[in-house]
Amino acid sequence: MLNRSLSERAGMFVFNPHPSYNDDDMKIVTEIAELRVARNALAGSVGLVPTMGYLHAGHLSLVEHAKVENDHVIATIYVNPTQFEPDADLDSYPRDLERDFALLRDAGVDIVWTPNDAVMYPEGFQTWVDVTDISQPLEGGHRPGHFKGVTTIVTKLFNATTPDRAYFGQKDAQQVAVIKRMVRDLNMPLAVIACPLVRDTDGVALSSRNAYLTPEQRTAAPILGHSLCSAIDKLANGERDANALRTHMLTTLASEPLTNTEYVSVSHPDTLQELETVTDAALLSMAVRIGKTRLIDNMVWRAEH
Ligand code: AMP
Numbered sequence: 001m002l003n004r005s006l007s008e009r010a011g012m013f014v015f016n017p018h019p020s021y022n023d024d025d026m027k028i029v030t031e032i033a034e035l036r037v038a039r040n041a042l043a044g045s046v047g048l049v050p051t052m053g054y055l056h057a058g059h060l061s062l063v064e065h066a067k068v069e070n071d072h073v074i075a076t077i078y079v080n081p082t083q084f085e086p087d088a089d090l091d092s093y094p095r096d097l098e099r100d101f102a103l104l105r106d107a108g109v110d111i112v113w114t115p116n117d118a119v120m121y122p123e124g125f126q127t128w129v130d131v132t133d134i135s136q137p138l139e140g141g142h143r144p145g146h147f148k149g150v151t152t153i154v155t156k157l158f159n160a161t162t163p164d165r166a167y168f169g170q171k172d173a174q175q176v177a178v179i180k181r182m183v184r185d186l187n188m189p190l191a192v193i194a195c196p197l198v199r200d201t202d203g204v205a206l207s208s209r210n211a212y213l214t215p216e217q218r219t220a221a222p223i224l225g226h227s228l229c230s231a232i233d234k235l236a237n238g239e240r241d242a243n244a245l246r247t248h249m250l251t252t253l254a255s256e257p258l259t260n261t262e263y264v265s266v267s268h269p270d271t272l273q274e275l276e277t278v279t280d281a282a283l284l285s286m287a288v289r290i291g292k293t294r295l296i297d298n299m300v301w302r303a304e305h
Pocket of ligand 1: 051052053057058059061062167168169170171172195196197198199205206207
């Protein structure tokens, strides 16, 4: 506001390549020093929404939750190389920063931090955060090193932004569990808030990676949600044998010829240990390839008390 009124009073036109640098608008920062200045100017509580960009309604739901519960919201956009396996889709990961900035500005975000690799992994970098056990099954078993990359980068995001609350999607159920464990174990002074998984109208879990799907592959994608829903129906009807549920999900997935299932799982939502018999709760989860695209999905079932 100050900048604008000063230049207006002076009758000058000030070219600003980043219109967002006005005091009353969203700030876009890259360097840690810039981020700290912007962060320290925020009075009151701060909610953090970490993302890898190419935003969709799932990401924006996290921003909405953060807006409701905090005075200010910081979003980060960073495609973290250390959480991708060597042959994975790091280079082809979809990116559209200008569109992301517009969406975050409309959503009322205060600061967007878009660090680059030099900022996050300076020369000589050698410090890692590793949550040893709960990182092992499920995604950890199929993506070696993934969670070590996630927990290290999330620690750095927390240290730099010092939020009161950080928002993560239940879409990545194991990520939520791993980060909650890390925050407890390392006494990090913030609350981790898990937000519900947002689906498209046909039940497909929203994901930036859905952009890779051809139209034909996209029509096959609802099978993940269908197989989860029908396993949840079985639980509601009294099925407690975890293997029967796994077989049911595998059979449903196999009915769609374009799918190639990596795993299906029936685990406990707190420990992520595979179950033999479902008692109080179950996390049904899966990773399925359609063509070259790896999709994950999950649903949580809890017994009614
Ligand atoms: P990503 O950009 O994929 O790293 O996701 C950033 C955050 O958005 C993570 O906490 C994700 O779990 C969350 N997220 C991604 N997709 C969804 C979705 N469909 N519903 C809810 N949260 C999501």
